[in-house]
Amino acid sequence: MMMLNAIKTIKTSVSFAFLAMFTTINVHSAPVSALLSVTPEQCVALRKGQTCYLEVTFDWQYAKAANYCLVNTTRNKVLKCWNTATKGQYSFDFQSTKSNDFVLRHQDSGKILAQTQVVVAWVYKSNTRSKSRWRLF
Amino acid sequence: MNLSINKLSAAIATLLTLTFATASQAQSISQALRGNSQNTTENYFEIGLGYTNHEGPSTNPRKLDWTGSYSIFNWSYNYKGFFLERFADKFTESTDPFVIGYNAYTNDNWSFDIIGSSKNPGLKLIGVAMGGENNGQEIDFVTRDSDFMIGGRLSGYFGNNILQFSVSQDIRRHHGRMASALVGRNWQLRNWNFHGLLGVQYSDSTTNDYYKGVRQEEADRSSFTAYQAGAGFNYNAEVGVTYPINEDWVYRATATVVSYSDEQLNSPMYHSTSGSTSTTFSTSISYVF
Numbered sequence: 001m002m003m004l005n006a007i008k009t010i011k012t013s014v015s016f017a018f019l020a021m022f023t024t025i026n027v028h029s030a031p032v033s034a035l036l037s038v039t040p041e042q043c044v045a046l047r048k049g050q051t052c053y054l055e056v057t058f059d060w061q062y063a064k065a066a067n068y069c070l071v072n073t074t075r076n077k078v079l080k081c082w083n084t085a086t087k088g089q090y091s092f093d094f095q096s097t098k099s100n101d102f103v104l105r106h107q108d109s110g111k112i113l114a115q116t117q118v119v120v121a122w123v124y125k126s127n128t129r130s131k132s133r134w135r136l137f
Numbered sequence: 138m139n140l141s142i143n144k145l146s147a148a149i150a151t152l153l154t155l156t157f158a159t160a161s162q163a164q165s166i167s168q169a170l171r172g173n174s175q176n177t178t179e180n181y182f183e184i185g186l187g188y189t190n191h192e193g194p195s196t197n198p199r200k201l202d203w204t205g206s207y208s209i210f211n212w213s214y215n216y217k218g219f220f221l222e223r224f225a226d227k228f229t230e231s232t233d234p235f236v237i238g239y240n241a242y243t244n245d246n247w248s249f250d251i252i253g254s255s256k257n258p259g260l261k262l263i264g265v266a267m268g269g270e271n272n273g274q275e276i277d278f279v280t281r282d283s284d285f286m287i288g289g290r291l292s293g294y295f296g297n298n299i300l301q302f303s304v305s306q307d308i309r310r311h312h313g314r315m316a317s318a319l320v321g322r323n324w325q326l327r328n329w330n331f332h333g334l335l336g337v338q339y340s341d342s343t344t345n346d347y348y349k350g351v352r353q354e355e356a357d358r359s360s361f362t363a364y365q366a367g368a369g370f371n372y373n374a375e376v377g378v379t380y381p382i383n384e385d386w387v388y389r390a391t392a393t394v395v396s397y398s399d400e401q402l403n404s405p406m407y408h409s410t411s412g413s414t415s416t417t418f419s420t421s422i423s424y425v426f
Contacts, residue, residue, distance in 0.1 A: 042384075044328070044381045044382075044383050044384055045328060045381060046328070046330050046379060046380075046381045046387070047179075050325065051325070052328065053327040053328055121383075121384045122381070122384070123381045123384060123385070123386075123387055123425050124179050124181055124425065125179055125180075125181075
């Protein structure tokens with residue numbers, strides 16, 4: 001009886017140990033959900049409506065190796081694709097008058113796995129004057 | 138009666154008069170060029186600090202240059218065509234404390250405003266009487282009031298180029314007239330905004346004589362000789378750069394050269410070795426609300 005209890009205890013301990021190991025391995029492997037980040041995240045222009053310029057770098061990673069593409073959904077433009085990859089990096093010269101959205105998309109299914117944004121901000125907000133008219137107060 | 142002058146007061150007052158009178162006409166076009174705006178309006182308020190070096194005509198041969206820090210306090214407010222503006226550095230663009238106006242007409246390329254502003258500040262040259270009933274006392278040698286000029290300002294926007302013409306007349310004191318013509322251009326290189334500006338300003342004899350002339354009774358109680366100033370032209374050139382540090386902070390740097398008319402420089406108020414041009418270099422950082 002004591003032997004049986006001891007064996008049960010050992011089995012339970014070993015099970016917990018494997019569970020802990022598995023969990024530990026999972027924490028240090030590629031994430032369960034995809035991650036997409038951009039650095040820097042904000043581009044500042046002097047005035048609203050000006051083109052803002054910024055060198056940005058995208059980093060992504062995902063547990064499942066497959067074919068993925070980084071897509072600018074604001075302009076509907078594919079920036080770069082990776083074949084059978086679990087992570088990637090892409091840098092480019094961002095130039096825009098407004099904020100742009102970017103997604104990591106599965107190349108075959110089109111499923112969006114992660115998204116991020118480069119935000120365009122400005123110091124002075126301009127208001128265009130009403131055109132072609134005389135004012136009479 | 139032998140009289141001497143409070144040179145520090147005179148130098149400061151005169152310096153402000155000279156730079157103010159020429160630069161104020163360029164205020165709005167310079168603001169538009171720096172901000173890379175095209176016939177737009179904006180409401181903002183900003184405060185900041187700057188550092189400047191200025192050399193130019195002065196009544197004091199030992200105070201022909203000024204270097205130091207200065208505070209910035211600018212704003213622009215627009216409401217249904219009415220606007221209030223203040224865009225001033227210590228010596229560049231304008232030391233015009235305030236511009237009030239009304240946008241009477243605008244289309245894609247042209248804008249016409251009715252504006253009022255004080256283009257010439259008051260002036261007081263103080264000296265110590267050395268003789269007479271006021272012997273040893275400080276007296277006013279020359280006193281002039283600030284003006285308030287009403288006029289029209291026509292601005293043209295063509296791509297990155299801005300033209301601006303203005304005509305105005307004083308309604309407060311001397312009733313003189315001034316006119317100006319300026320052309321400017323801005324360039325954007327990445328997030329750096331560069332601008333250049335050339336201008337000419339005309340002051341009629343009434344305006345120049347009020348601020349630069351010396352009346353006989355003033356000559357009698359001072360070391361000045363009597364002087365009557367005629368009409369003249371001042372010329373100015375400016376280059377600068379503006380950079381948005383982030384959403385709230387702006388960096389600026391400007392270099393300005395102003396060439397003054399002989400009618401102004403021949404005034405006995407100014408020292409003969411002052412030269413005929415002023416140069417100003419300034420750099421600043423401002424927080425924009």
